Amino acid sequence: MNDARNHSTLLVPPSTQDWMQGVLSAKVVLVMYGDYQCSRSAEVYKLIKAIGRELSASFGEDYLCFIFRHFPQIQIHPHAQRAAQAAQAAAVQGQFWQMHDLLFKHRQELGNGYLVEYANDLGLDISQFLKDLSKQVHVARINEEIEGGIHSGVTTAPALFINNIRYTGRWNTTQLMTAIIAASH
Secondary structure, eight states, X not given: OOHHHHTTBOSSOOOTTSEEESOTTXXXXXXXXXXXXXXXXXXXXXXXXXXXXXXXXXXXXTSEEEEEEEOOOTTTOTTHHHHHHHHHHXXXXXXXXXXHHHHHHTXXXXXXXXHHHHHHHTTOOHHHHHHHHHTTTTHHHHHHHHHHHHHTTOOSSOEEEETTEEOOSOSSHHHHHHHHHHHTO
């Protein structure tokens, strides 16, 4: 098995199990492995949101599908795993993306008290939310996403895959946009 190829391909294909904005049949499927406590992940997510808005304005809603997968780097980000659990707990109550955006926006403030505050702001059922966190009901899914990332050669967040191929360009609007458009042809 050619190792270089091995590490540039997404080995866990996008599926309806993923958190996505858009449809799987989109021309371009962009998968991001991210960490809520990581400033690079937050910047890249902001970049992708802006690019996504621009692309759907130009090419229509079905052009880009964005998928987020958890990749908390617990060795350097002590709150990342808990934040990922908070996103999953919010997802159970239908508010994954709302919580996701809050976590990135407040990545400096991810202690437990803050997580409850965000859940409260979103109008979540707090007792359910806390139960999910204390029982760690979402850890298995998060670990599965981490393992899938590692399997595809991801070692740090953020990591992007455009139509299952690892993006290795620079993290700026022009280059990322160019890579996405190139992938659609």
